[in-house]
Amino acid sequence: MEFDPNDQKRWLTLWTKHVLPTLGKKAFQQFQRATLKPSNWFVEEIITPKLYRPDAFGGIYYPLDITAKSVGRNQHLAQAIATGCEAFQGFGDNVYRGATYFANPLRVASEPDAECDMGVEAPKERVVLGDHYVFTFEFDVPEPAFLEKQLSWLRSSKNVLDCPMGDVFRHCSGFAEFAGITVCYSGNKSLHIHIVFTTALALARLRLDRVCVGDLRAGLVEHWCRLAKDFQRILHVSHEPDASLRFPEAFRRLPNGVREIGDGNILGFPKGILVPQITLWEKSRERAGGDDLPMFFSPEAFQAGAGGGAVRRNPRKTFTTARKLGGDLTLPEVAYCEERLREWYPGFPRFDHMSFEGDRWVAKFKNSEADRNPCSVMREDYQTVHLVGRDTVGLTARSLPFPLGFMIRYWRGQLADQEGREQDVLSFGEIIQEPQQEQTETSIEATFREHVKDRQSAGNMMRTFFGATVPWHDLMIVVGPEGVGKTSVLMARHHLIAAKLEQRRESTLAMFAFADYAAAQAKCADFNREQGHRGFCGIVLPSFSRAYDGACKELGVAPITVKEAAQRGYASRWTAIQSLQPKVMDYFRRRHTAMYSEIGNATPVFFTVHAVAHEWRKHGHTRLMWARSYWDEFREKGTEGHNKLRRETTLGLLVHDEIKTESLIEMQPEAVLRWVEGLVASSPKVWRKDSVPLPAALASYEAFVAHTGMPVIEGGPTTISFEEARRLAALSTGAWDHIVTVDSGEYGCRVRVANDNDEDAETVQQHQDRYGDRHGRDWHITSRGWWHGVATCVVLLTTEAVPTAVARAADASFTVYELETPLIPRDAVEVHASRSVRGDNLAKLCADFRARRPDQNFAIVSNRVAMMDDTMTHMGARGSNEMIGRNVVQTMTFMTPDEYEKMQALNAWTGRRDLVGLRHVDEFNQSAGRNLGFRRRGEVEHHLLVHRRLFELLASSSAKVLGRARYEMRLHLDRQGRYEAKRAG
Numbered sequence: 001m002e003f004d005p006n007d008q009k010r011w012l013t014l015w016t017k018h019v020l021p022t023l024g025k026k027a028f029q030q031f032q033r034a035t036l037k038p039s040n041w042f043v044e045e046i047i048t049p050k051l052y053r054p055d056a057f058g059g060i061y062y063p064l065d066i067t068a069k070s071v072g073r074n075q076h077l078a079q080a081i082a083t084g085c086e087a088f089q090g091f092g093d094n095v096y097r098g099a100t101y102f103a104n105p106l107r108v109a110s111e112p113d114a115e116c117d118m119g120v121e122a123p124k125e126r127v128v129l130g131d132h133y134v135f136t137f138e139f140d141v142p143e144p145a146f147l148e149k150q151l152s153w154l155r156s157s158k159n160v161l162d163c164p165m166g167d168v169f170r171h172c173s174g175f176a177e178f179a180g181i182t183v184c185y186s187g188n189k190s191l192h193i194h195i196v197f198t199t200a201l202a203l204a205r206l207r208l209d210r211v212c213v214g215d216l217r218a219g220l221v222e223h224w225c226r227l228a229k230d231f232q233r234i235l236h237v238s239h240e241p242d243a244s245l246r247f248p249e250a251f252r253r254l255p256n257g258v259r260e261i262g263d264g265n266i267l268g269f270p271k272g273i274l275v276p277q278i279t280l281w282e283k284s285r286e287r288a289g290g291d292d293l294p295m296f297f298s299p300e301a302f303q304a305g306a307g308g309g310a311v312r313r314n315p316r317k318t319f320t321t322a323r324k325l326g327g328d329l330t331l332p333e334v335a336y337c338e339e340r341l342r343e344w345y346p347g348f349p350r351f352d353h354m355s356f357e358g359d360r361w362v363a364k365f366k367n368s369e370a371d372r373n374p375c376s377v378m379r380e381d382y383q384t385v386h387l388v389g390r391d392t393v394g395l396t397a398r399s400l401p402f403p404l405g406f407m408i409r410y411w412r413g414q415l416a417d418q419e420g421r422e423q424d425v426l427s428f429g430e431i432i433q434e435p436q437q438e439q440t441e442t443s444i445e446a447t448f449r450e451h452v453k454d455r456q457s458a459g460n461m462m463r464t465f466f467g468a469t470v471p472w473h474d475l476m477i478v479v480g481p482e483g484v485g486k487t488s489v490l491m492a493r494h495h496l497i498a499a500k501l502e503q504r505r506e507s508t509l510a511m512f513a514f515a516d517y518a519a520a521q522a523k524c525a526d527f528n529r530e531q532g533h534r535g536f537c538g539i540v541l542p543s544f545s546r547a548y549d550g551a552c553k554e555l556g557v558a559p560i561t562v563k564e565a566a567q568r569g570y571a572s573r574w575t576a577i578q579s580l581q582p583k584v585m586d587y588f589r590r591r592h593t594a595m596y597s598e599i600g601n602a603t604p605v606f607f608t609v610h611a612v613a614h615e616w617r618k619h620g621h622t623r624l625m626w627a628r629s630y631w632d633e634f635r636e637k638g639t640e641g642h643n644k645l646r647r648e649t650t651l652g653l654l655v656h657d658e659i660k661t662e663s664l665i666e667m668q669p670e671a672v673l674r675w676v677e678g679l680v681a682s683s684p685k686v687w688r689k690d691s692v693p694l695p696a697a698l699a700s701y702e703a704f705v706a707h708t709g710m711p712v713i714e715g716g717p718t719t720i721s722f723e724e725a726r727r728l729a730a731l732s733t734g735a736w737d738h739i740v741t742v743d744s745g746e747y748g749c750r751v752r753v754a755n756d757n758d759e760d761a762e763t764v765q766q767h768q769d770r771y772g773d774r775h776g777r778d779w780h781i782t783s784r785g786w787w788h789g790v791a792t793c794v795v796l797l798t799t800e801a802v803p804t805a806v807a808r809a810a811d812a813s814f815t816v817y818e819l820e821t822p823l824i825p826r827d828a829v830e831v832h833a834s835r836s837v838r839g840d841n842l843a844k845l846c847a848d849f850r851a852r853r854p855d856q857n858f859a860i861v862s863n864r865v866a867m868m869d870d871t872m873t874h875m876g877a878r879g880s881n882e883m884i885g886r887n888v889v890q891t892m893t894f895m896t897p898d899e900y901e902k903m904q905a906l907n908a909w910t911g912r913r914d915l916v917g918l919r920h921v922d923e924f925n926q927s928a929g930r931n932l933g934f935r936r937r938g939e940v941e942h943h944l945l946v947h948r949r950l951f952e953l954l955a956s957s958s959a960k961v962l963g964r965a966r967y968e969m970r971l972h973l974d975r976q977g978r979y980e981a982k983r984a985g
Helices: 005-023 025-036 041-050 076-082 144-152 164-172 200-205 213-235 299-303 331-344 404-418 428-432 443-451 455-469 486-492 494-503 517-534 544-555 562-567 573-580 582-599 610-618 638-648 670-682 694-708 722-731 801-810 839-851 897-910 915-928 948-955 975-984
Strands: 132-137 178-185 191-198 258-260 274-276 279-284 350-357 360-366 376-379 475-479 510-514 536-540 603-609 651-656 665-669 737-740 751-754 765-768 778-783 791-798 815-818 828-834 858-861 887-892 942-947 968-973
Touching (some): 041 191, 041 279, 144 191, 164 178, 164 191, 164 213, 164 279, 200 968, 213 299, 299 948, 455 475, 455 486, 486 791, 494 510, 494 791, 510 610, 536 582, 562 573, 562 694, 573 582, 665 670, 670 694, 778 897, 801 897, 828 948, 839 942, 897 915, 915 948
Parallel strands (some): 510 603, 536 603, 651 791, 828 968, 887 942
Antiparallel strands (some): 258 274, 350 360
16 A cells, blocks of 8 residues: 555655654654555455455444544444445545544444333444454553654664564564554554454364353453563563553554544644554564464453453352252241142152251151151252151152252242232242342452452461451351462461460360371471460371371281271270280370470470361360370279360361362262161161161171172172271261252263164164263262361361362351452463373373473373373372472363262252363362462473363353463464364364
């Protein structure tokens, strides 16, 4: 494109009169060169080919206009130019020279609907992804000196890239989708810098065509924010770019368009004249990026539901089917609901009564006429009867059409209708269509989110947070990023927490529980350095089993198992050891003496493993043998002595690090629970005692196994040991919830047709894939509840979404705090998606990855690579600091069918449809947090090897699970993946 000679002459005169004296010779030469040799790649290659594209839904267009106040960023000017309107036929190549503004592509607005009182959709509601997306940056500083500085970014001697803007170009060239940069003059005090990216790869691989407009717009804003930080860093500019341009629908200056000058022009242009928005620097990418370049667009930004990182990434929601009613039913309402249940369950199991237990309504059922105590139950968030107790063999029960809680709300509405209380009437449709309830963010969560910007502010806010919450809550869960210092801050504040407990006349004995003894040992040493001079002494406390195994090893004797104690006729393992291994008891006494000699007059703080904390409230020997007076020769015996030991070991504070799902609930397949119930029913006098004698229990167990065998799962027997049978038998009388797994859609399970022999259609067998086969399975789940009564104040810590969701369902009394840090820039993870990332291929893939980077010393976080050096499993990496300052590569594969089935059981139990995806994201966050985020030290790399199909499923998840990813995911495509993406585009 060439400018009209008359225009060129007029503009050169303007530059001579206004640019030269204000900005100097170099700036004048830039304007002069741009006028005489104009560049128009942006308009000709980006805007014109897709200016206006009509379709069955109206069309997609680039908004163009001469004023920023046009109605709805409409398509009229773009449509007129694209369709060759007569008014524009004489302009030739300069058809755009009268336009001032453009914006990123929008969909044509729907016609207003007067009947529905619906007006024209706002531009932000019509954002779409065209073939290209333009990120625009402007520094709106009203100083000539800063305008001259901006112009200096564009200057080079020969090579156009030998300038600061060239550095920005080279940085962007590190991404596969980068297309080019255009810089134009705004007509006043600034430049508009347009950075262009193609969208085909993002559409094909991230399924952005399936993303709703709100999430698409928010994701594009997030990418603008990320690019803005890079832009400022490369150009060494402290000014913030104009944030209004972060929105895709925002008008920005059209290169080589015109601006009508208003009042107060910084260069003194007269008011009312037209000045060209001259293109001062332009460079397009000459060839596509290489196969190994990462994608600029990352999926987690489009699932975050927030723009600019300033608000919550994922709203916390409860679900209609899991909504707790509370205990506010009136007596007439309870009676009415009970009447309805008796109509629904007239035979056995026969409905008996409703009761309010554990913050939930429960319906109780009798199994037969002889059943005096109704044991079978239905909890309010389920629609099936859980059969428990006597006479359950062969018994079946019909299901309610909806969960009990749902039906109770409906029946309350029926009663209200009968009583004329119209405002309280609820229909089925009204209950079903109720919106999900968002949990409100507490003020302290909001304060944390708004003030944490770096490692130092995170530490300060963690201290503020725990000072305001501990020990004022009996039960609390704290969810926060990896490495933010939750445990460290609690240990540093321990003297203050203990003082508050003492003021309340509570016990000051405390316990910190970890995943393993190595972590407990390390944290104990840290604690003593922090609190040793303040009258506290951290002690690593072993479980009874660990202490016993250590004693046997040191003394050279064989340990006695629970089964062996039973076979020898002892009532417990402890009495067998007392009788048969007195030297072990002497060892325990010596260890106890040494421990309290080390403690002296200090207040002990126990550091141990999760299992010890879970068993503490049972008052077993793991707890009582460490009481200060346990081994006193003259201590009181019997009940009074036992109570004294309990008082001495009562905890004021329990901090449980990295809570796991299995720590919160017990879940068993239908076959296992029915087998255990059968075992208990075979000898009820043995198993239903408060203290089950070992010999009788073993005899019952062996007789039952000989008669019944082991439970059958997946076509084969599953061994239940005597110890496991005892543990499950103790749980079997509790309120288990019966659920059935269903397809949440997270793995895209599909029906396949097998017809390899060209058989007739009637003989074709349809079957689901290996994950689809796991739907329709029966499971039973119950809350473990060990946290009730274990300490005055219980603090559970986690970084993960799945345990948090399970905890909410397991116990409504938990106070859950989610501490988010959206203002901290996300570290990037390089994502390599390939179909070859499978469980049976991980060792080879990791070895090949290392071989291609021999000098970078990569540690590996992956399952099934134990034969390789310097590796760690995903589970082993949780909480580890060993990889700080190192390069790390992790893997992500489809989970095993067994694990998938368990996650679908949890989905059903919690009323969710996203736990499969969140399980993957939790693992990703945990492993990435080993060397990134708050643990990042120096210039380190983190790579993820992931199965391509799995990544696509997560990226297109309707539940937006990648919105929980705490790290930016830069996707690399191999050659095959890039080819497929281009074909799909």
